[in-house]
Amino acid sequence: MKNNILVIGGGPAGLEASANLKRMGYNVILIEKESKLGGHLAKWDRLFPDGVSARKTLEALTDEIRGVNCFTETQVQSLNILDKSYNAILSNGITVLADAVLLSSGFDLFKAEKKEEYGYGIYEGVITNADLEKAFREKKMPLNEPRAIGFVHCVGSRDEKAGNPACSKVCCATAVKQACEIKEVYPNADVYCFYMDLRMFGRHYEDLYLKAQKEFGIRFIRGRVSEVAEMADGRLQVKAEDTLSSKPIRVTLDMLVLMAGMRPSEAGRSVGRQINLTTEDDGFFSSEDNLLAIQKSKLPGFFYAGACTGPKTLPDTLHEARSAALEIDRYIKENTREK
Amino acid sequence: MIDFGFTVSPSSRLDLDKMDRTSFNALAKIEPDVLKCMACGSCTASCTAAQFEPTSLRQAILLLQRAQVEQALNLLKGCMLCGKCTMVCPRGINTRHLIISIQKIYGK
Ligand SMILES: Cc1cc2nc3c(=O)[nH]c(=O)nc-3n(C[C@H](O)[C@H](O)[C@H](O)COP(=O)(O)OP(=O)(O)OC[C@H]3O[C@@H](n4cnc5c(N)ncnc54)[C@H](O)[C@@H]3O)c2cc1C
Ligand code: SF4
Numbered sequence: 278m279k280n281n282i283l284v285i286g287g288g289p290a291g292l293e294a295s296a297n298l299k300r301m302g303y304n305v306i307l308i309e310k311e312s313k314l315g316g317h318l319a320k321w322d323r324l325f326p327d328g329v330s331a332r333k334t335l336e337a338l339t340d341e342i343r344g345v346n347c348f349t350e351t352q353v354q355s356l357n358i359l360d361k362s363y364n365a366i367l368s369n370g371i372t373v374l375a376d377a378v379l380l381s382s383g384f385d386l387f388k389a390e391k392k393e394e395y396g397y398g399i400y401e402g403v404i405t406n407a408d409l410e411k412a413f414r415e416k417k418m419p420l421n422e423p424r425a426i427g428f429v430h431c432v433g434s435r436d437e438k439a440g441n442p443a444c445s446k447v448c449c450a451t452a453v454k455q456a457c458e459i460k461e462v463y464p465n466a467d468v469y470c471f472y473m474d475l476r477m478f479g480r481h482y483e484d485l486y487l488k489a490q491k492e493f494g495i496r497f498i499r500g501r502v503s504e505v506a507e508m509a510d511g512r513l514q515v516k517a518e519d520t521l522s523s524k525p526i527r528v529t530l531d532m533l534v535l536m537a538g539m540r541p542s543e544a545g546r547s548v549g550r551q552i553n554l555t556t557e558d559d560g561f562f563s564s565e566d567n568l569l570a571i572q573k574s575k576l577p578g579f580f581y582a583g584a585c586t587g588p589k590t591l592p593d594t595l596h597e598a599r600s601a602a603l604e605i606d607r608y609i610k611e612n613t614r615e616k
Numbered sequence: 617m618i619d620f621g622f623t624v625s626p627s628s629r630l631d632l633d634k635m636d637r638t639s640f641n642a643l644a645k646i647e648p649d650v651l652k653c654m655a656c657g658s659c660t661a662s663c664t665a666a667q668f669e670p671t672s673l674r675q676a677i678l679l680l681q682r683a684q685v686e687q688a689l690n691l692l693k694g695c696m697l698c699g700k701c702t703m704v705c706p707r708g709i710n711t712r713h714l715i716i717s718i719q720k721i722y723g724k
Contacts, residue, residue, distance in 0.1 A: 491652055524630050526629065529633050
């Protein structure tokens, strides 16, 4: 059994699916546009809910892909649907005739500078969740004895004006996790989370919230930050409504961390356009069925895994990758001649 | 003071920089569970006194966090320490004991 399977995107979804397909005996070609594998996981430091190392988690995934033909810094140049296969010409000059394709192009982080009122890219003290992960990862914390730090939930999510009415699912847990981590680094600073609803849905997530309140004394303020202004000394004045006491509130902060949400991957969408894959209103790819067959596209032999069909946590992503591998196996057995 | 013939209403804005949290921190020390409140409102909903005069532990906790002591204490005046709120609190806060602790720290 040597059918070719093309996997597009080497993040957690692409890695996990490739490893499983390889184990099933398929010839897997995995392409990744960046120079390193791992997708967004390669950028994170410690993971919610338990704080395990992102580096070790990624190592565990990459350890499993031995035997997979892996091309980094490679994109799809053109993709065509043939009778019972897909013909892909890659940017490295290689042509792949694939019996099935798995798209695992993931997500792009919302560009926080689009929410101009928060001052990302304008004020030095305003950073994103991804910037803070980088600082933790490189152990280069940007501040010296800060007095107060704030987190803004739902940046570029649940916001029609930012073009995204949907919830990004992972950023509440990320904010609460990062708030605790920052308090560990700066125990004397006051740490605030500005939220609209707290969506701590998963196993152990509520424990994380409780720990943030009780052990770390994180102060949760229900209200969306309306504006941020820099003061003469470089600190930030932040305004919001404290909706639980129905009063406007102001606070001066040394740093403000924006919880940028998840948007569909642009590179993934450009692959989709080549074969007219459909997307839903939110820009993520449409599945054959949102309950029964999230991993299937509406095209035979073309499958999805991970955040390319909407915001997902890492466990969601990995489960989907495994089930996509099973679906592909079933499709190949039912539809193509084994080679 | 010169009388200009008009008054300026005080700002209702809460300034978190100027908030004195000493008493709240003292309260959290003897009653750490006060930090667990997630503002669900079960206590206020079950409160018998609240049917007759404004009584709300949920809001009192928030106001104490914001150093609005007088308003907070006003919201606990009607409390008869019946303890019904302790039975409904989903976070398991001993609310009755908390109210007594609030009186200890803030009561005059
Ligand atoms: C700030 C933040 C923190 C998070 N922290 C956690 C956490 O602590 N715990 C947790 O469970 N989840 C967390 N998540 C969620 C987690 O990052 C995602 O679940 C996971 O990254 C999704 O994996 P993926 O493979 O679908 O997508 P991605 O990680 O986005 O990977 C997709 C890969 O595909 C590549 N690609 C895209 N298009 C193409 C193309 N056309 N050709 C070639 N390659 C392409 C990309 O370069 C990328 O490497 C977090 C998310 C955010 C935003
Ligand atoms: S997970 Fe939380 S922060 Fe992220 S969009 Fe949803 S509600 Fe907002």
